[in-house]
Every structure is written in structure tokens, then in C-alpha cells.
Amino acid sequence: MAVLSVNRRRVIVLLALTSIILLTLDLEGSSSASSLRAAFGVVFRPIEGVTRVITRPLSNSWYGITRYDDVNMQNQLLREKIAQQEGAAVAAAASVRLAQELLALNGLPTLAGINSVTAQVIGDSPSNYSQSIEINQGSESGIRVGMPVLNAAGLVGRVTRVFTDRAVVMLITDPKYALSVKVVSTPKPVTATTIVNEPNATTVTVVPIPDTTVATTVPAATIPGFTPGATTVPARPVGVTTLTIPTSGALAVRETGILEGQGSSRAPMVRFISTDRHFGAIEVGAPIVSSGGSMSLAPPDIVIGVVSRVVPRLGTAGPMLEIKLVADLSNLSFLRILLYRPITELVAP
Amino acid sequence: MSRLLAIVASRWTRLVLLTLILLSLQTTVLSDLRPFGVMVPLMLLFAVAVGAVHGSEIGAIAGLIVGVIYDCVLTSPLGLSSLVFAAAATGAGLLPYFVREPTWWSRVIAVAIFGALGEMLNPLAQGIVGYSGWLNPRVLTVAIVVAVLAGLTAPILVPLSRWTLREAVSR
Numbered sequence: 227m228a229v230l231s232v233n234r235r236r237v238i239v240l241l242a243l244t245s246i247i248l249l250t251l252d253l254e255g256s257s258s259a260s261s262l263r264a265a266f267g268v269v270f271r272p273i274e275g276v277t278r279v280i281t282r283p284l285s286n287s288w289y290g291i292t293r294y295d296d297v298n299m300q301n302q303l304l305r306e307k308i309a310q311q312e313g314a315a316v317a318a319a320a321s322v323r324l325a326q327e328l329l330a331l332n333g334l335p336t337l338a339g340i341n342s343v344t345a346q347v348i349g350d351s352p353s354n355y356s357q358s359i360e361i362n363q364g365s366e367s368g369i370r371v372g373m374p375v376l377n378a379a380g381l382v383g384r385v386t387r388v389f390t391d392r393a394v395v396m397l398i399t400d401p402k403y404a405l406s407v408k409v410v411s412t413p414k415p416v417t418a419t420t421i422v423n424e425p426n427a428t429t430v431t432v433v434p435i436p437d438t439t440v441a442t443t444v445p446a447a448t449i450p451g452f453t454p455g456a457t458t459v460p461a462r463p464v465g466v467t468t469l470t471i472p473t474s475g476a477l478a479v480r481e482t483g484i485l486e487g488q489g490s491s492r493a494p495m496v497r498f499i500s501t502d503r504h505f506g507a508i509e510v511g512a513p514i515v516s517s518g519g520s521m522s523l524a525p526p527d528i529v530i531g532v533v534s535r536v537v538p539r540l541g542t543a544g545p546m547l548e549i550k551l552v553a554d555l556s557n558l559s560f561l562r563i564l565l566y567r568p569i570t571e572l573v574a575p
Numbered sequence: 576m577s578r579l580l581a582i583v584a585s586r587w588t589r590l591v592l593l594t595l596i597l598l599s600l601q602t603t604v605l606s607d608l609r610p611f612g613v614m615v616p617l618m619l620l621f622a623v624a625v626g627a628v629h630g631s632e633i634g635a636i637a638g639l640i641v642g643v644i645y646d647c648v649l650t651s652p653l654g655l656s657s658l659v660f661a662a663a664a665t666g667a668g669l670l671p672y673f674v675r676e677p678t679w680w681s682r683v684i685a686v687a688i689f690g691a692l693g694e695m696l697n698p699l700a701q702g703i704v705g706y707s708g709w710l711n712p713r714v715l716t717v718a719i720v721v722a723v724l725a726g727l728t729a730p731i732l733v734p735l736s737r738w739t740l741r742e743a744v745s746r
Contacts (some may be wrong), residue, residue, distance in 0.1 A: 234632040241639035243660065248643070249654035253704060259594045259653045266647035270595060277599035283605040350606035351650075352598075354614050354717050355698050357651045401708015402650075483639060487738060490612075490715045 228244075248312065259389070273380040292431075316461035340525060341565045343367045347558045348392070357400035357490055359383075361561060365390045368565050372523040374516075375568055376562045377465050380552040381516065387564065393563075397555055398494055398530070405524060407496060409547065410519040411481065411508055481508075482517045485530065485549065493534060496547040509537050513550055586740045587640070593739050594641050597621055602648055604642035611722040618645045618696075620690045620725050622660040623667045624732035627677075627685040628730040629740050631668030637740065638664035639734075652704055659700050663693030683729040 279353040330339075337444035345367075349360035363369055365388045373385045375395045383403065389395040396403055483496040496514065512533045518526025582588060601617045608615070622641045626634025642657030649656065667689040674681045695718045698709035 231632070234636065238632065238661075240637070241636060241643075242658065245639060245643060245654035245657040246663075247654070248646075249652050249658070249704065252653040262653065263647050270598065270648070273595055274599045274602055277596070281600065285604050288608050347600055352602040352606050352614070352645075353649055353651070353697075354616065354694065354721075355701060356650050396650060401704055402649075422671035427613040479577045488709065488715065491709060492711065542594055557691075 239431055241462075263387070264389055267392075271392075277322075294496050341368075342562045343369060343565060345393075345561050347561065357383075357397040357403075357487065357555075358386070359395050359397065359558060361393050361395055361563070362391070363563065364389045364393050366390055369393050369563055370565075370567065372571075373566060374524040374528060374563065374564045377553050377560070379554065380531065381524070382553050382555065382558065382561060386522060395561070398485070398487055398551060398553075398557060399490055400487045401489055403485075403532075404546075405485045406482060406517045406519065406522050407485045408482045408532060409496065409499065409508055410513045444481060456461075468487065483515070483544075483547070494531075494549045494551065495537075496533075496549060497544075499544040499547060508533060508547060510534060510536065510547060514547075518561065522568055523535075523566075525564065525566050578670075586742070590637060590640060591644070591740050593735070594618070594621070594644050598648065609629045610637065611716075611720050613724070615728060616690065616694055616721060617728070618642075618656075619660055619686070619693050620686060620728055621665060621732055621736060622664040623680075623693060623725075623730060624690045624691070624736040625680045625740060626667035627670055627736060628733055628737050629668070630671070631665045633670050633740060634664030634668035635661045637736075639711050641643030648679050651701060651706070655698070655704065659693055659696050662696060663689050666692065679730070679733060682733050683726060686729035686732065687722045687725040690729075691722035694718050694721045 243245055246258060248262075260398035272459045302465065306563055336367045343363050345361035346404050351358045361375075369385055369388055371385055371388055375384060381398060383395045383397040383400070384405075385393050386396040398405075479501055483499040485496050487494050510533050514530045514532065516522070516524040516526055516530060517529040520538065529552055531549040531551040531553075533547045534550035537546040537548065582590050597617050605615050618641055622634070622638040625637040625641075629637075638686055638717045639657050640662035642660035643654060645660070646653045646656045667685050669683065677685075687726050695714055701707070702710050
């Protein structure tokens, strides 16, 4: 075996120790590691910018070769989807506005009341073991570490590192990502039977109680002007439809848990869901939204995704939920950073 | 003054400058070009190529330098890639102990094997410092694809690393 030269051995030991010290400092959250990265960024960004300009044709050619069919297909699908959603969007916008007005009337926080900054994605993660992206807005736009990042569909991640004119966003699929969320469970609806009369008869809605016997004559009531016996169910119903009637106990129930990323190849999971009888069984398709709260880095009710699989577990651990994200993380372009900070982090003036 | 010029002209300065260029390729074009969803870990492969060409000692030093530069743009803890790269490059530097007179293709194979091992070592190292989420079966897929990509890029990286760290000819 060759004899290692003493000088080189010293250099190796010195560099290895430096790495270990840097590792320790970074894991402890020391600002010196952040300062080093920031200083390196100042030197490196111009080089990266030049390389990006030079290599852009190569990237574009690659995308042209590998994604041409996908882009065509997506284009067609999107055209169809836009046509379908144009009508629904108007109704949805009206509903959202109404909901925001109601929340504002009750003094509750809404997403519409939070300022935001729009940013463009300028870089992907330069590693196979990191789920992050780089955006072209930084501290000079008011962005701070921890702020939630959204696209048009829903939550994408959170800001983990901020520089003057750029920031790094950790995606929701990164294993280091965790967020308090709530699962909105929709209880099984009460189905009532409505009997539709003949054209000239009055429509009568039957009280939604199971096994209700439909009386031929409505009993006397104390309502002024109401004439008992004026509304009668015909002897032979001509049509039967089902109608969902929400009762006071059938409103949406919410349960909180912790959403954790599982890497790029696996869907995020929600843990610590309690097995509360009142909450009932969680069904596939139940929406997942951020829970908010004074300690949470994200405001409440940001749409994250829907439950795609429920993994039951024994004991009191509660089920684990696999989440299908609403945001397509593989195709991010423009993002919105909510300039939101939890009340516990706000410094009094 | 002459001392400063000697430092500027040294092979280690050349290594740092070339690493910056490779890093810019890594963060731009190679972040976009992901065959089978796997990115070519150019920085790691370069460090491993240095080890395969110049031996364990030079490989370890180059791995530590290249790794710490790479760490500056990652979200993983600073210094982690440095240690991983150094270990992989040191391993590649052991090639002369297995092959009496390494040829260019034996070096290419060494880069492919130790590149893949280094790529597998990365999630393991992250797990050791507390970020265990990356240890899953996908690591094997990534390692296999990286081995193939390393085999394709090594014929370029091996001469590049030889040129970068060649000793200055004394007159």
C-alpha cells in the first residue's frame, strides 16, 4: 500500500473536520452557514446566469424531444377543461366571494385578506434527494422564511431560504416538510323522498325521518292563514326523486393531523388523525386543507389535496391518509407567496 | 506577489474554477435533463473521476472541496455532500489496488460503480443526520440510472479531471 504523504493527510483531516464543523453548525441552525451560502450565491449567480443563457437551447431541445406528445395531449385536455370550467368558475367565484364576506362579517381570517407576491420559478433542485425549487423574488419583496407558497391549484410548499432577489422553496413532497392540516369529512347525507305530484297538484316535501309513513292529509298547523287539508298527497305518486337535506348534525366535521412529505416518488401522508367516533370514517376524496392557528406557518383553509387512500392502523394510532395533491409539482411556473406570518411571530411596533 | 501568482496558477485553484462551471451546468441544464426522472450528479461523478485518475488522497481532497461547493446550493445540511463525495472519490482511488495498470475503460467502470455507490450513500448520510425520508426503494433505481449515466459521461470526465489536477511542469 502506498504511503500517504503527511501533508496531504493533514489536508484531508483538516477538510474533513471543516465539513463536520459546517455540518454541525448548519444542523444547529447557525447563521454562519446561511451567511456562507449567501456569500457563495453572490459569486455563483452570475456564472449560473451565463450558463443558463448558453444552455437554454439544449434544455429546450430536450423538452421538445421528450415532451412533445405530452404537451400536445395536455393542450387538448386543457382546452376541454377550460370549456367545462368557464361556467363553473363564475359560480365558484360568487360562492367564494360570499364565503369571504361571511368570514369577514364574523371577524374570521380569510386568504383574500393576505398580501401576496407573484414569483416565477427559475431553477429546479440540483439533487436527486431534495425537493426544492428556486424563485425570482426575495427579501426585497417582503418574502421571509416559512411563508406558504401556492400556485393556482393549491399549496406547493414553503419558503426555506431567502436571499435579496431570490428564494428557495421546499416542496410539499420533501421528507423534511411538515404542516398541520385538517381533514374535512363529509358525513353520510340524510336522504329524503320527495313525491312529485301531478301537474296541478301541490308539491309536498316529506319530513326526512327514516321509515316515515306518508299521511294522506297533512295535520292541522298553527300557522296563520294555513288551511289544513289544502295540501294533500295524491293517492298515486307520479314520480319519486331523492333530495339531500343537511341536518344540524350532518355539517362537515373537521379533524386535524400532520401532513408529511415522502419524497418525489410517493404521495404525502397525513398522520395523527384521531379515531373519534363523532368524526366517523374518513372516505377517499375527503378534502385536505391547512389548519392554520397561531403557531402554524400557513393560514387556515389553503387547499392542499384530497384523500387518495386510507391506511388503517391498529390501536389508538389512528389511520394514515395518503394525499393526492391538487397542485402539479412537476410543472410549476408562476407561484404566489402569501406574505403571511403567524401572530406569534409578529413583533409589536 | 510570486506566491500569490503561484496560488492562482495552482491546480487547486483550477479545480475550484472548474467546479463552479460544472456546478452551473448542474443547476441549469442538468436540472432540466432528467432521463428516467433521475438527474446526472455531475459534481459527484467529477469528484469520483478525480479519485479514479489521481488516487485516493487527491480524490478525497477534491471530493471535500467539490462537495462543500455543491452544498452551498443545496437545502441539505452544509458539509454533508462534502463527506459523501470524499468517501466516494476515496473509494474510486483504490482502483490501482484491484487493477494493476488501469486503462481508460477500467476507470470508466470505476466511475460508474463508485458514482452509483456515492449516490446511494447520500440518502444514507441524510438519514444519519436525521433526514430519513429519502431511504426508500427508489434509491436503487436512482443508483442504477446514475451508474449508466456515469458510464456515458466518464469518458469526458476522466480526461477533464486529469487536465484539471495535473502537476505543473517545473522548468
